Amino acid sequence: MxxxxxxxxxxxxxxxxxxxxxxxxxxxxxxxxxxxxxxxxxLETDTVWQDTGDRTRPEKPPVSALLIREILPVIKFDELVVVGDPPESCAVCLYEFEGGEEIRWLRNCRHVFHRACLDRWMDHDQKTCPLCRTPFVPEEMQEEFNQRLWAASGVGDFHSEYISVPEL
Structure with missing residues (x-):
């Protein structure tokens, strides 16, 4: 062969x-x-990525994002008290945390992100942790969140404005 x-x-x-x-x-x-x-x-030998927040950030954030921002605390990284080793970097942007930076600490899963990173994530109508997909809103606050979301969305106003009741 x-x-x-x-x-x-x-x-x-x-x-x-x-x-x-x-x-x-x-x-x-x-x-x-x-x-x-x-x-x-x-010659441009290095690629430079311009970070323009305008192209990925919606003009008007959803109502749910605004309500979630009220629930999630904003603290300085220096003030973070964690059992064990503190996180080294943000899982969204991969930059390390600095001492005075504003962060959001998620109550359900205990993950930590830069405030701007998590706000941008929420602006795209995301309601779960970008890392583990745990809901932002804790179980005990879900009912109150739903009521506030319903009231803020103006759904009741929409129906009363466009539904006509026949006259007798």
């Missing part, structure tokens, strides 16, 4: 790898040429 002389299946990936290598080489030559000519300032 023996081994076949050529593999047709390997040709396409091999061509792809050589093309990528060639493009990388061309990029290297261009960068070296610009550097030699003193024009390296015109």
């Amino acid at each position: 023996g081994f076949p002389v050529g593999y047709n299946e390997v040709f396409l990936p091999k061509l792809f790898v050589h093309t990528l290598w060639f493009l990388g080489f061309v990029r290297y030559v261009i960068v070296a040429l610009f550097s030699f000519l003193g024009l390296s300032d015109f």
